[in-house]
Amino acid sequence: MIDLRKKLAWKTFSERTLSYSRVFSPPGLFPFCLLLFAIVSCVGCGKRTTRVEIGNREQILHLANGSEPEDLDPQITTGVTEHNIISAMIEGLVAEDPVDLHPVPGMAERWDISPDGKTYTFHLRANARWSNGDPVTAQDFVRSYHRALTPELANEYKDMFFYVVNAEKFYKQEITNFAEVGFKALDERTFQVSLNHPTSYFLSLLNHHSWFPVHIPTVEKHGNLYQRGNRWTRPENYVANGPFVLSEWKVNSVIAVKKNPFYWDADQVRLKEIRFYPLERLDTEERAFRSGQIHKTYKIPPTKIDYYKANNPDLLKQAAYLGTYFYMLNTTNVALRDKRVRQALAMSIDREAIVKNVTRGGELPAFSLVPPKTAGYTSGTTIPFDIPKAKQLLADAGYPDGKGFPKIQLLYNTLESHKTIAEAIQQMWKKNLGIDITLRNEEWKVYLDSRKLGKFDLFRYGWIADYVDPNAFLDMWVSDGGNNNSGWANKEYDELIAEAGRTIDTKARFEIFQKAEALLLDEMPIMPIYFYTTSYLLRPSVKNWNLTILDHQPYKYVYLDPESGEVQSKSE
Amino acid sequence: MIRFIIRRVLISIPVLFIIAALAFFMIKKAPGGPFAKERSAPPEILRNLEAQYGLDKPVYEQFYIYVKNALQGDLGPSFRYANWSVNDLIRSGFPVSLELGCWSLMIALLIGIPAGIIASIKPNSISDYIPMSLAMIGICLPTFVMGPLLVGVFALWLGWYNSSGWDFAYDRVLPALTLGGYYAAYVARMTRGGMLEVLSQDFIRTARAKGASSVRVIRKHALRGGLLPVISFLGPATAGLLTGSFVVETIFDIPGLGRYFVTSAFNRDYLLLMGAVMFYAILIVFMNLVVDVLQVWLNPKLRFD
Numbered sequence: 001m002i003d004l005r006k007k008l009a010w011k012t013f014s015e016r017t018l019s020y021s022r023v024f025s026p027p028g029l030f031p032f033c034l035l036l037f038a039i040v041s042c043v044g045c046g047k048r049t050t051r052v053e054i055g056n057r058e059q060i061l062h063l064a065n066g067s068e069p070e071d072l073d074p075q076i077t078t079g080v081t082e083h084n085i086i087s088a089m090i091e092g093l094v095a096e097d098p099v100d101l102h103p104v105p106g107m108a109e110r111w112d113i114s115p116d117g118k119t120y121t122f123h124l125r126a127n128a129r130w131s132n133g134d135p136v137t138a139q140d141f142v143r144s145y146h147r148a149l150t151p152e153l154a155n156e157y158k159d160m161f162f163y164v165v166n167a168e169k170f171y172k173q174e175i176t177n178f179a180e181v182g183f184k185a186l187d188e189r190t191f192q193v194s195l196n197h198p199t200s201y202f203l204s205l206l207n208h209h210s211w212f213p214v215h216i217p218t219v220e221k222h223g224n225l226y227q228r229g230n231r232w233t234r235p236e237n238y239v240a241n242g243p244f245v246l247s248e249w250k251v252n253s254v255i256a257v258k259k260n261p262f263y264w265d266a267d268q269v270r271l272k273e274i275r276f277y278p279l280e281r282l283d284t285e286e287r288a289f290r291s292g293q294i295h296k297t298y299k300i301p302p303t304k305i306d307y308y309k310a311n312n313p314d315l316l317k318q319a320a321y322l323g324t325y326f327y328m329l330n331t332t333n334v335a336l337r338d339k340r341v342r343q344a345l346a347m348s349i350d351r352e353a354i355v356k357n358v359t360r361g362g363e364l365p366a367f368s369l370v371p372p373k374t375a376g377y378t379s380g381t382t383i384p385f386d387i388p389k390a391k392q393l394l395a396d397a398g399y400p401d402g403k404g405f406p407k408i409q410l411l412y413n414t415l416e417s418h419k420t421i422a423e424a425i426q427q428m429w430k431k432n433l434g435i436d437i438t439l440r441n442e443e444w445k446v447y448l449d450s451r452k453l454g455k456f457d458l459f460r461y462g463w464i465a466d467y468v469d470p471n472a473f474l475d476m477w478v479s480d481g482g483n484n485n486s487g488w489a490n491k492e493y494d495e496l497i498a499e500a501g502r503t504i505d506t507k508a509r510f511e512i513f514q515k516a517e518a519l520l521l522d523e524m525p526i527m528p529i530y531f532y533t534t535s536y537l538l539r540p541s542v543k544n545w546n547l548t549i550l551d552h553q554p555y556k557y558v559y560l561d562p563e564s565g566e567v568q569s570k571s572e
Numbered sequence: 573m574i575r576f577i578i579r580r581v582l583i584s585i586p587v588l589f590i591i592a593a594l595a596f597f598m599i600k601k602a603p604g605g606p607f608a609k610e611r612s613a614p615p616e617i618l619r620n621l622e623a624q625y626g627l628d629k630p631v632y633e634q635f636y637i638y639v640k641n642a643l644q645g646d647l648g649p650s651f652r653y654a655n656w657s658v659n660d661l662i663r664s665g666f667p668v669s670l671e672l673g674c675w676s677l678m679i680a681l682l683i684g685i686p687a688g689i690i691a692s693i694k695p696n697s698i699s700d701y702i703p704m705s706l707a708m709i710g711i712c713l714p715t716f717v718m719g720p721l722l723v724g725v726f727a728l729w730l731g732w733y734n735s736s737g738w739d740f741a742y743d744r745v746l747p748a749l750t751l752g753g754y755y756a757a758y759v760a761r762m763t764r765g766g767m768l769e770v771l772s773q774d775f776i777r778t779a780r781a782k783g784a785s786s787v788r789v790i791r792k793h794a795l796r797g798g799l800l801p802v803i804s805f806l807g808p809a810t811a812g813l814l815t816g817s818f819v820v821e822t823i824f825d826i827p828g829l830g831r832y833f834v835t836s837a838f839n840r841d842y843l844l845l846m847g848a849v850m851f852y853a854i855l856i857v858f859m860n861l862v863v864d865v866l867q868v869w870l871n872p873k874l875r876f877d
Contacts, residue, residue, distance in 0.1 A: 048731065048732075051734075068653065070652060070653065070654050071653075071654035071655050072655075073654075073655075076654060078609060078611065151616070151620060152620060152624075153620075154613075154617045154618075154620035154621045154624065155617075156609075156611070156613045156617055158617075227624055228621075228624060228649075228654045228655075229649050229654055229655050229657075230655065231655060233655050234655065250664070250827060251653065251656055251660070251661060251664050251665075251827065252665070252827040252831065253738065253825075253827035277737075277825070278825075279736070279825050280822055280825075281822050281823065281825075283720065284735075284736050284822065284823055284824070284825055287720070287723055287724075287727070287728060287735040287736065288734075288735050288736050288737070288825070290728055290735070291723075291727045291728055291731070291734060291735040293734055293735065293736065293737060443838065444604075444838060445602070445603065445604025445605070445608050445838070445839075445840050446602070446603045446604050447604075448604050448608040448609070448610070448612070449603040449604040449608060450603075451612075452608075452612060462610070482612055482613075482614050483611060483612055
């Protein structure tokens with residue numbers, strides 16, 4: 001009964017309200033349509049000038065830079081995105097050549113090396129100045145390195161200084177007088193460094209941001225010298241000695257650096273400003289590139305590489321990058337304890353197929369740990385792709401055709417690209433060796449925790465060199481290496497690495513490294529898979545931009561050419 | 573009404589405290605710390621870092637210090653963004669999220685409510701099916717599909733807008749449409765449901781019988797009751813909109829607050845996560861209070877007690 005009444009009521013109502021134009025006459029409904037139409041169309045008149053076009057005219061370079069930096073204090077930061085910004089603002093004793101990154105004069109206009117290779121004397125430029133006008137003195141370097149080695153600061157790159165006499169002792173507080181450490185200001189403009197051993201790559205080390213000086217009086221003025229969160233890295237406080245100086249920092253939005261008029265080589269600097277954008281999503285930055293908002297992307301979505309190769313090869317830049325993607329094996333695991341098992345696993349991966357079909361970013365298959373031609377070094381050993389031999393090794397270890405092989409697990413951090421590689425390798429081992437492995441993914445910090453605690457059988461790992469030398473890849477596998485969680489410790493290997501550190505002659509040194517690497521690849525606590533490449537998109541108007549092995553860019557040589565036939569987004 | 577509000581505020585204090593305690597102890601329980609990195613730092617470095625931030629103290633003591641400082645308005649430092657405090661980050665992110673939220677809310681209401689009303693006037697007819705299927709599409713198309721779609725058409729193809737950023741007034745349009753469109757779909761469905769409920773009631777028939785025009789019936793009589801479900805939905809929805817959306821903020825590279833909810837958890841940036849969670853919690857509590865007051869005002873069946 002009630003239902004019927006409701007129905008009737010509804011019917012009466014609807015019969016009388018057929019006319020929408022009455023109910024939603026202009027004051028009723030249509031404003032929203034108008035509004036929608038207005039907001040969508042009001043900007044639509046005329047073609048806009050893009051940020052890149054304006055930048056080209058005014059020498060303002062717009063760069064995507066991955067993510068928001070942790071800080072801009074070179075003695076605190078550890079990452080690549082931070083380095084990209086800091087290296088525009090701070091110059092070390094030496095600088096980098098724009099093409100091959102070899103050390104060229106920076107704050108020091110020249111240097112002398114003692115015959116035993118252990119003492120470096122740097123002669124600072126008379127016109128080297130900080131952006132507040134103060135001269136850059138030898139004392140600035142001494143005080144900066146004092147700060148870097150003070151334990152309270154918790155500088156994660158303090159070991160970059162341990163080549164210097166007594167630096168490690170001071171850091172460990174075995175000595176308390178910093179004057180005993182091998183840094184000396186002989187006078188205002190002469191700075192001397194004494195090393196424990198002749199270190200042939202010492203000058204390249206100086207281009208790592210941990211060796212960059214900071215203006216100590218400024219740091220002291222804006223907070224505790226040895227504490228994080230010091231406000232000296234705010235744009236209004238920052239004091240730099242490089243080609244650019246910080247002018248704006250909007251968190252998660254943009255960091256801008258402007259030309260530093262006090263820079264000794266300011267005439268060389270053609271850019272007026274560089275703006276760094278923390279674009280975290282690869283597809284967002286690719287779209288920003290297409291709509292003319294940035295000159296360069298930080299990376300490129302792997303799925304777009306083929307498209308650009310086919311349609312716009314001029315925009316796509318790909319270059320070797322000094323890093324290796326590999327799996328670390330837990331050598332305390334029941335099965336992986338046997339060297340033959342580790343070798344069998346490594347030999348049965350088809351690395352060519354992985355770079356060709358899975359990663360597809362122009363990577364090189366890695367048959368050794370150190371990327372080829374690292375500072376002229378090439379590994380003497382290669383891991384063969386040899387299935388019969390791998391099967392034989394596995395049978396010798398007591399698992400013929402993978403029978404009786406215990407369940408092992410491969411751990412990687414949650415990311416699609418790691419997953420596809422892991423699945424491909426899982427398939428290869430299944431097919432080639434008859435071994436079943438399971439895959440486990442963990443969120444980044446949990447995954448790092450598992451590594452520390454040794455909670456893995458196989459662990460996905462990647463390593464990017466901090467400086468151009470084979471040592472950057474090889475010395476981490478010594479017995480007490482902080483990043484060696486494989487459980488593998490080998491006295492002979494430790495000795496080889498130490499011996500290489502004492503050797504002056506490059507050829508002899510590289511022969512020792514080859515021996516060490518051969519030993520490492522025979523013992524196989526790690527399985528190299530591929531060598532990294534960097535891939536990104538770059539506008540043709542950016543000139544003097546070189547592809548370098550560490551992806552460093554000495555910005556002072558870069559300039560923008562508005563007449564370069566800029567391709568517009570629509571035609572792409 | 574004053575008594576009602578005071579009582580609600582007093583009740584919310586233990587609620588907020590429980591949220592704070594849960595969030596604090598849960599994030600501490602997660603494996604990995606704020607300073608774990610691919611290049612792992614030696615133990616003495618970690619100890620020094622933890623000492624700098626007071627993380628070497630027992631967890632309950634850290635919580636006590638946190639609450640004490642928070643009550644004085646100091647939400648502590650961020651571990652991930654070393655030279656910004658949590659206060660700095662909220663202060664710089666909130667105005668952006670607030671602005672985006674207001675635009676989105678406006679779009680959600682301006683599209684959603686009229687669409688819902690149209691659909692409710694003649695249910696199960698073409699004028700119901702069209703807005704409702706659009707709403708269904710809006711609900712099913714997540715913002716991470718809708719955002720790139722709008723960018724593809726309006727920024728890349730037509731070239732009217734920037735594809736991302738937050739520098740110019742027109743940079744607001746695409747993110748606001750993306751976020752607002754999504755909420756508009758919900759609002760439309762709720763409006764339709766609420767209106768159908770009201771339109772079938774006796775007092776509407778009475779109004780009709782007395783000769784009120786269709787416009788008058790809808791605007792004066794039905795709308796007030798028909799919007800009640802929308803109002804209660806809007807409380808938490810507004811809090812969500814105002815604190816930003818992680819997805820929309822990362823798609824359009826907007827420097828808002830929303831990203832901190834996700835990234836601070838991934839980074840184990842304990843205090844930033846706490847700041848974001850508490851800020852959101854307070855906003856929700858406040859919005860719910862506003863909604864309750866509005867409901868009493870709109871619905872004659874309810875009283876403050």
